Amino acid sequence: MKVLISVLAIALSGATFAAEKSAHAHNDKPLHGGQVVEVNDMDFELVSTAEAIALYVRDHGKPVSLLGATAKLTMLSGSEKTELTLTAGADGKLQASQTKKLAAGTKVVAVVSVPGRKATNVRFVAK
Helix, strand or coil, X not given: CHHHHHHHHHHHHHHHHHHHHHHCCCCCCCCCCCXXXXXXXXXXXXEECCCEEEEEEEECCEECCCCCCEEEEEEEECCEEEXXXXXXXXXXXXXXXXXXXCCCCCEEEEEEECXXXXXXXXXXXXX
16 A cells, blocks of 8 residues: 555656646747747747848747847857847847848857846857
């Protein structure tokens, strides 16, 4: 009988742990066709096209208010280094114009500053 009670207790504690883990899980899937990285419980999605580069910021799946936010991108491709400043757009993303899409293998470091939160460093490698 004691063995049965012990087995039931272990099974129930495992189910509780699984439920707690799924409640705190992040959705790391891209919502805008970019690449997602999680840092400090926030999701950052980098999207690069020939016309623009954008960074979407989510906190537990919900968009973060980017009013007054900025991001500085440093892009390293071989020996070439490019810096770009992103500013808040009207549609909930940090963005800047560019003339070409990021090449595969380009390393991107974003320093994101959102009012009321500490600055965050986010690293990407373009695909």
